[in-house]
Amino acid sequence: MNEFTILTTLALVHFVGLLSPGPDFALVVQNTSRYGRQIGLFIALGLSFGILLHSVFSLLGISYLIQQHPLLFLLLQILGGSYLLYLGWGALKASWKNRNVGKTQSVSEQPQLSSKRRAFSQGLATSILNPKALVFFVSLMSSLVPATMSLTGKGVALIILWSLALFWFSFLAWALSTPKMQRKVNTMTVYVDSLCGLLLTIIGVTILWQSFSTFSNIA
Known part of the structure; x- marks a missing residue:
């Protein structure tokens, strides 16, 4: 395949992946509905930069090394799973509190994402600590981006992956x-x-x- 075909295929596969509901989708929906457009857009910006980092690490082979090193990948799984569980528990607590109060709290009463910087950081952390994203981008890059691809082509690939993520989550x-x-x-x-x-x-x-299943097998 020529580089144009490779880049087109990469964009299509990546966009289909973005459409599937996951932690990124849930994070944007929940926080935009609660805090408004600006916070949602900064969440989207953080998520897109997380995807850019995943893409860069995959091209450099760093993500592949992590995936192939059981203890490192296990650590990422524990960190990522714990962080998503923390976010989920926070959302459930907010839901329960609002249900008991009988009305939705105002933005000023909810300090969880009181600044754009925190919104960006939460989006970035959610993306980076998602082990499923690491596996996805390792598979995507290894199967669609050949090592012989030009530096310009690889740079365009990174721009495509980042811009599609930013577009979708911002939308x-x-x-x-x-x-x-x-x-x-x-x-x-x-x-x-x-x-x-x-x-x-x-x-x-x-x-x-x-x-924990992986840890049992290693042990």
Whole structure:
């Protein structure tokens, strides 16, 4: 395949991967519905830079080395699973608190993401600490980007992966924060928190379960 075909295929596969619901999707939906557009956009920016780092590490072979080193990969699984579980538990607690209060708290009463910097950091950490993302990008790069590809082609590949992620997550944040959608979302914040918290918790528990299974095999 020529480089144009490789890059087109890479973009399509990556975009399909972005469309599948996961911790990134849940994070954008929950925090945009709760804190508004700016926080959602900075979450999206953090997630996209996390994906850029995954892509760079995969091209350099760092991610492959981590995946092939059982203890390093186990550590990443434990950190990632624990962090997602923490986010999920936080969302479930917020949902339970709001259900008991009977109304949604205002943004000023919720300090979890009080700044754009914290929003960016949470998006970046969620992406970087997701072991499934590491495996996905190792597989994607190793199967679609040949070692003989030019530096220009690899640079374009990185730009494509980053820009598609930024576009998709920013679009989600924008769509969920339009005035009409925000009015609807405000009446369903408790349910959004519950669903996103449940999704993050399930993914976190699954990753931790897999890590403990891996540890048992190593031991």
